[in-house]
Amino acid sequence: MLRFALKSMATRKAKLVMTALSVIITASVALMAYNISTQVSEGIVNTAAKYDMIIGPSGSATQLAMNTMFFTDKPLGTIPYSVVEDLQNSGLVNQAIPFSMGDSYNAAPIVGTDAALLADKPLKSGAMFAQAMEAVVGYDVARQYNLAPGDSIVTSHGLGGSGEAHAASPLLITGVLARTNTAYDTAVFTPVSTIWALHDHEDEDHDADQGDAEYPGAAQESEDDHADAHDDHDHAEQGEICAVLVRSTGFNAWSRLSAIYGSDSNYLAINPNTVLREVMDNVDLSRRIVYILCAVILVMNLFVVSVIALLNMYDSRREIALMRLIGISMKKINRLYLIQNALAGLAAAALSLGLSRLCLLAIRQFVASMGIVLDASRVYPMEWIILLAVFLLSILPTAICTHRMSRRATLEA
Amino acid sequence: MITTQDLRMRFSDGTAIRYDDLRFEDGKSYALLGASGCGKTTLLNLLAGILIPAEGDIQIDGQSTSGWTQKARDAYRIAHIGCIFQDFKLLEEMTVADNINLLRLEGVDVSGMDALLDRLGILRLKRRRVRRLSGGEKQRVAIARALIKRPALILADEPTGNLNFETGEAVVAQLIENMGSGTLITVTHDDRLAPRFNCVMDMNAVAHFEFGREADARA
Numbered sequence: 001m002l003r004f005a006l007k008s009m010a011t012r013k014a015k016l017v018m019t020a021l022s023v024i025i026t027a028s029v030a031l032m033a034y035n036i037s038t039q040v041s042e043g044i045v046n047t048a049a050k051y052d053m054i055i056g057p058s059g060s061a062t063q064l065a066m067n068t069m070f071f072t073d074k075p076l077g078t079i080p081y082s083v084v085e086d087l088q089n090s091g092l093v094n095q096a097i098p099f100s101m102g103d104s105y106n107a108a109p110i111v112g113t114d115a116a117l118l119a120d121k122p123l124k125s126g127a128m129f130a131q132a133m134e135a136v137v138g139y140d141v142a143r144q145y146n147l148a149p150g151d152s153i154v155t156s157h158g159l160g161g162s163g164e165a166h167a168a169s170p171l172l173i174t175g176v177l178a179r180t181n182t183a184y185d186t187a188v189f190t191p192v193s194t195i196w197a198l199h200d201h202e203d204e205d206h207d208a209d210q211g212d213a214e215y216p217g218a219a220q221e222s223e224d225d226h227a228d229a230h231d232d233h234d235h236a237e238q239g240e241i242c243a244v245l246v247r248s249t250g251f252n253a254w255s256r257l258s259a260i261y262g263s264d265s266n267y268l269a270i271n272p273n274t275v276l277r278e279v280m281d282n283v284d285l286s287r288r289i290v291y292i293l294c295a296v297i298l299v300m301n302l303f304v305v306s307v308i309a310l311l312n313m314y315d316s317r318r319e320i321a322l323m324r325l326i327g328i329s330m331k332k333i334n335r336l337y338l339i340q341n342a343l344a345g346l347a348a349a350a351l352s353l354g355l356s357r358l359c360l361l362a363i364r365q366f367v368a369s370m371g372i373v374l375d376a377s378r379v380y381p382m383e384w385i386i387l388l389a390v391f392l393l394s395i396l397p398t399a400i401c402t403h404r405m406s407r408r409a410t411l412e413a
Numbered sequence: 414m415i416t417t418q419d420l421r422m423r424f425s426d427g428t429a430i431r432y433d434d435l436r437f438e439d440g441k442s443y444a445l446l447g448a449s450g451c452g453k454t455t456l457l458n459l460l461a462g463i464l465i466p467a468e469g470d471i472q473i474d475g476q477s478t479s480g481w482t483q484k485a486r487d488a489y490r491i492a493h494i495g496c497i498f499q500d501f502k503l504l505e506e507m508t509v510a511d512n513i514n515l516l517r518l519e520g521v522d523v524s525g526m527d528a529l530l531d532r533l534g535i536l537r538l539k540r541r542r543v544r545r546l547s548g549g550e551k552q553r554v555a556i557a558r559a560l561i562k563r564p565a566l567i568l569a570d571e572p573t574g575n576l577n578f579e580t581g582e583a584v585v586a587q588l589i590e591n592m593g594s595g596t597l598i599t600v601t602h603d604d605r606l607a608p609r610f611n612c613v614m615d616m617n618a619v620a621h622f623e624f625g626r627e628a629d630a631r632a
Contacts, residue, residue: 004514004515323515325463327487327491327492327496328519329519332518
């Protein structure tokens with residue numbers, strides 16, 4: 001039966017391929033839309049959950065959150081490192097982690113911080129950095145540039161990897177993070193003192209670093225006074241950082257900190273959950289639009305595929321009538337066509353899953369630049385439901401057609 | 414042995430055909446002769462269980478078939494009847510072997526396929542797609558499909574209709590040679606083939622058309 005079904009399918013391969021392609025493209029779009037939106041939402045929620053306050057220089061709350069949570073966008077500017085010490089001595093925080101960003105290794109941002117930022121991130125190999133000029137690299141950075149503990153990397157001034165290289169001050173890699181499927185996979189982490197050391201060194205070499213568009217604080221420069229910013233070297237120089245990630249001791253502490261830093265016009269204190277929820281609302285709106293578009297495509301394709309399936313069955317009527325004339329029972333004919341369509345449905349479902357994963361891999365780098373690293377191997381229950389729907393879609397029209405034919409009392413001679 | 418009693422077929426346009434009672438004995442070959450549209454093919458389809466009579470009965474070895482379901486008719490046809498159709502009814506995109514192997518879906522033993530194809534002179538075409546065959550070759554494939562299960566009854570509808578006389582005569586000869594102990598009922602309009610058969614029936618005398626009120630009155 002299976003062999004005959006395959007042979008019968010081979011005689012209609014052009015139609016089958018066209019039908020399958022239609023199903024595969026639709027299902028892949030639906031799978032991708034669901035997978036990406038879910039992973040992005042989860043990534044945002046998981047990242048924002050770790051800290052309840054971020055303190056940085058005054059400016060855009062979203063920019064501050066995206067920069068510190070996902071290492072995207074440019075820092076707002078700098079604040080004194082003493083803020084970290086003040087917070088740690090205040091008794092209001094469990095953790096106050098310095099955050100500095102501005103240099104890069106190729107496209108990977110260099111994050112100046114301390115080991116506490118990576119406390120919950122296991123190392124795949126090596127050890128945590130212990131002093132200035134040491135670094136731990138994210139999983140994707142290590143894989144992309146074939147880096148391992150013991151290797152040295154030369155960073156560049158500014159984000160994007162296109163600035164002047166700090167050739168005289170390479171960083172020694174002490175460890176590689178295990179994959180986290182977050183923005184941490186695409187960054188390089190080093191003590192904040194490394195950033196200070198790099199820029200001290202640079203300042204010794206250059207009287208002024210004019211015209212660096214990707215300098216830390218460039219966003220603020222564009223909004224404020226570009227020339228002044230360069231003159232003042234408004235970046236993470238000795239004793240300066242871009243932000244502080246805070247985990248307060250509780251709601252009262254958080255309120256007090258919020259009052260202290262919120263009332264100071266030099267600072268911006270945000271709750272990353274609140275800010276990212278607003279971002280998510282926008283993402284959610286986009287997701288809803290994507291879902292609606294997908295639903296429209298799905299419904300249209302449902303219609304097209306059903307029509308194609310019915311036309312195929314109409315074409316097959318002669319074949320079915322012929323088989324009935326020579327005495328093949330409708331039960332066997334039903335089974336024959338169900339096998340054929342089930343095989344086509346299974347192939348379409350499997351290929352849809354494969355194609356969607358390939359597309360996820362293809363856009364992984366692009367999404368990673370926005371701070372979310374997609375896990376292409378992750379399949380959500382809803383995706384299995386979509387695939388099941390694809391499978392049923394392949395079988396149902398056939399089942400209905402053959403059932404209707406089998407109910408006819410007489411045969412066509 | 415197959416017999417018919419008061420057999421009557423009614424069509425959707427209101428016309429009907431009434432057949433005289435007929436009798437087909439085992440092991441004999443019959444030629445149903447007559448002009449086009451005289452009810453030859455309809456009788457064959459009734460005997461094959463493809464059409465269901467409006468009235469009357471067909472008895473096979475004394476057993477009535479009037480109460481049979483379509484499923485039972487299908488089962489009987491696959492087990493005991495070999496049908497050869499005027500337009501072959503072959504799966505054009507499949508090979509000769511595939512068309513015969515199709516019967517394996519219903520458990521028919523096709524182990525004698527090569528020998529049968531050889532006897533019919535088409536063994537070399539076994540792997541060829543049907544659409545690439547000539548009319549005569551297709552007819553032989555249809556015959557092979559009908560004979561492979563050694564049926565008790567062979568129903569052939571104009572098996573020579575698409576062939577020239579010489580080829581048609583050869584096809585009929587092969588049918589008769591390979592029918593074994595079964596009964597062969599062949600529809601043909603070519604009376605030159607009649608001497609090949611044990612019995613010849615003039616369908617113009619056997620089948621009676623009823624039109625309009627006559628047909629309605631009996632309905």
